[in-house]
Amino acid sequence: MATAEATLDKFLDGFKSLPASSKILLLVGVPLVIGGLVLLLSWFQAPEYRVLFSNVSDRDGGAIIAALNQQNIPYKLSEGGDAILVPAGQVHDTRLRLASQGLPRGSVAGFELMEGQKLGITQFQEQVNYQRALEGELARSIQTLSSVQAARVHLAIPKPSIFIRDKQKPTASVLLNLFPGKTLERSQIAGIAHLVSSSLPDLPLSSVSIVDQNGTLLSNDGPEHPGDLDPNQLSYLHQMEESYNRRVIEILSPIVGAENVRAQITLDLDFSQAESTAEIFKPNTTVSEASIRSQSISDAGGSNAGLPAQGIPGALSNQPPGGGTAPITGGAPTNPSAAAGAAAGNGVLSSGGRRDAVTNYEVDKTVRFVRNPTGSVRRVSAAIVVNNKQITAANGKTSNKALTAEEMKQINALVREAIGFQEKRGDTLNVLNTPFNQAKAEELSAPPFWENASTMATLKELGKTLALAGLALYLVFGLLKPVLKQITTYAPPKRKQAEAEEYEEFTPIRPKVPDPIEIAREIAKQDARVVAGVVKNWVSGE
16 A cells, blocks of 8 residues: 555656646646547447348338337448448348348238238128238249349239139239349249249139339240240250250260360251141951951741731831841852852741841051151251361470371261261261360459458458557557656655756746847947947046
């Protein structure tokens, strides 16, 4: 305790012994140094703010700010007020917290419209709310795509009817607002169309129209002009051409090297659709070769044999007529006895009985249905370029040498087999042997470090640290250290010495009195007559 009091007394005595300028510097400099250090530390440790949400509606923005205030999360608004900023380290955590509360809800409402409906709501209002909710949910689902900034969905749901002829199919329209510089691939557009089509019963895929913010129809699967290929056909054509190119390069790479061959193959595909149906009947065959389809035999008993004919004369009998005696192959029988036997076997028996036989034979018929495949190859045009052979001499020097005629013939034959060359359909093949231009492409130089965002951010943080450290060192060692050194090295002087120093300290402050002798000399130099008059007065006065 005594040591602390002695140190304090020594410090006060040293402060009192300082000149006035040093005292002012110490009294003003210490608060400035402390305040500057505090400001620099606060500026250096200030968190970097990142965008939490942007382009949110006013209702969602108010709900988000209220949630941030409730959770004591600092936030700022951008200059335009269209973005909410939070510290960079809390962006993801805050988004998850707000997502658990259903924020942001978005400008479109979903199935929350069905919550809290009034008791007396009509069926029409309920149907309208359901349609609005379905449109909102579809829009939210589409907005989850990385390229879609906003989406709107319109559903046209017809009124159900009990009559089939009055039944109509629903339709849908989708408006997409894409991010600047973003586009949708064909598969993504088809995915959006299938998503909407599968969300509503009886909604055909062809009834879904997708348009972007520029009014471009994205869901058009057909060609713009008659005769053009649709996107699916173009994609198939490109795949086929790539397949042919890959075949040629793979078969020639082991021979000349992958870097020494270039192939470009163009295909002419036939996408026309043709179907044909044909029924062919063979001519009648003999009985032994024909197949029996059905046979019916009817026998009448002979109990009435020998009785005279009965019934009303002229009336039709209920007995069926006798069977034919001609053979199935046509023509009159050559043997009369055989004809008589056939009549006896198929007609009325001699004993009064009757036997009827009906036989149906299968007709030999062929039904042929032919559907020509689409996308068949009509013509192939191939252009192949092969580099010269690289020959290395004994001294290590490299030179080029053209391929021989035999080698070119072998390459031509291999390419023909690889692409399925057919001269009768008009295929063409051109194989060229020429030296390649070996000039290497200029490598892109790395961008300067000041164009690298991460590097500049690191340098910025490093600059802050160095500036803070340099300023602190200057204030401490350049301003405060000399003053503090005078205080700490102060030795209490004797009283007379202190009074003399105090007198010497305040003596320069008094105004300097001019010397009378010097004044007289100046007057004599300026006007000698005045001095002579003064001297004369002095002499006469004596």
